[in-house]
Amino acid sequence: AQKVTQAQTEISVVEKEDVTLDCVYETRDTTYYLFWYKQPPSGELVFLIRRNSFDEQNEISGRYSWNFQKSTSSFNFTITASQVVDSAVYFCALSGFMKTSYDKVIFGPGTSLSVIP
């Protein structure tokens, strides 16, 4: 069975601090995709990144960076120099490779991040 765990329910940081959101996943598939989404207070989910299991390179996009470690089944997300606008719920998600039918996206429970000015 596939499962995504985000052990941190809520995190509060002071503006300009760095913060890492943890994501641990379980899957029997050898090939799969991992995602991060941001849900601001307005409600809609915003896609941040998709990573396939073949590619273990870390990724950096501005203040955001992602650390994918297949050996520990983790896909952690770090925000550097956090800003108030980063306050949101962040979801980690997992999907299969859609070999024979639709492999739906499995979402973790989310981590609520509050950045205090």
Add this chain to the structure above:
Amino acid sequence: DGGITQSPKYLFRKEGQNVTLSCEQNLNHDAMYWYRQDPGQGLRLIYYSQIVNDFQKGDIAEGYSVSREKKESFPLTVTSAQKNPTAFYLCASSIDLGPDYEQYFGPGTRLTVT
């Protein structure tokens, strides 16, 4: 602007009534999805559609129904058979079905049933 609209933002119903949530997209996407979000939980898939006049059940389809008569529209009906309908409902679309294609989400509808 291209995007997904869901209306209304907030919806209140009495128990026993069916209610239909609207989802419209002008992105020319083939695939559309309905998710349910409960506090402290991730999104769970209710229904999805790969193409017009075709849709499939997700993990929690019981008590829900959908239609896909037009490419741009994918309404969700929450029936009286749904035991716990109060939740936040999110609609999404993607160019095609599958993880290769980014899902774009609407702003959601918060349904309260009393």
